[in-house]
């Protein structure tokens with residue numbers, strides 16, 4: 001069996017590592033011209049880490065990220081609302097891991113590339129698909145307007161919140177509804193605070209600040225790589 005996966009984001013790459021584990025061949029098509037380490041911090045909860053453990057990703061993800069062991073809630077004035085242990089310190093079998101989002105994507109990409117060399121195709125934007133009765137044909141276009149087609153037994157759309165696959169399957173659904181919440185994300189080189197594994201939440205549902213370390217770096221390089 002062969003699966004066509006639209007996109008090499010975190011969802012797509014995690015999916016293909018699972019499919020590969022169960023012996024299903026995969027070809028991945030990504031719109032971006034290259035897999036780059038974009039984004040800032042992302043938090044993986046212990047149940048997500050349990051899934052990464054199933055595909056052999058726990059050691060590298062743990063080495064590249066930071067496992068928060070204490071969560072602090074504070075008011076806007078810094079007063080204590082709630083403190084709680086996280087991950088293994090809370091008695092769970094898996095840690096919570098904070099990691100740079102682009103770094104996680106790169107780790108997943110490298111793991112899949114090692115298991116299926118050359119199976120990720122960049123600069124391929126998915127546009128349409130049809131069913132031949134026995135197979136699915138997916139059509140892609142490059143940035144320079146070249147057209148490509150791929151055939152497989154199944155097509156999986158993991159192309160994010162503005163998914164073109166979803167638009168085709170559910171044409172009357174319309175655009176996603178905005179909750180009205182806006183998140184600003186940022187990253188900075190900063191000295192260690194607390195024990196270096198503390199996760200701070202301050203404010204309320206209407207205006208909230210979340211601060212956590214996502215990696216140990218020196219001179220812009222991950223210490224895990226040294």
Ligand SMILES: Cc1cc2nc3c(=O)[nH]c(=O)nc-3n(C[C@H](O)[C@H](O)[C@H](O)COP(=O)(O)OP(=O)(O)OC[C@H]3O[C@@H](n4cnc5c(N)ncnc54)[C@H](O)[C@@H]3O)c2cc1C
Nearest residue numbers: 007009010011030031038039040041042101125126159160
């Ligand atoms: C560049 C970027 C930076 C992000 N930074 C952060 C962050 O710092 N912190 C955080 O918590 N979350 C971040 N996110 C969101 C987080 O990664 C996602 O919410 C979560 O991982 C869900 O992943 P996903 O795989 O479903 O979709 P996404 O991560 O959104 O991936 C979707 C992928 O599909 C590709 N794609 C879209 N349309 C097509 C198409 N027609 N054909 C082929 N490929 C297509 C996109 O290029 C992208 O690689 C970021 C997402 C992106 C794309």
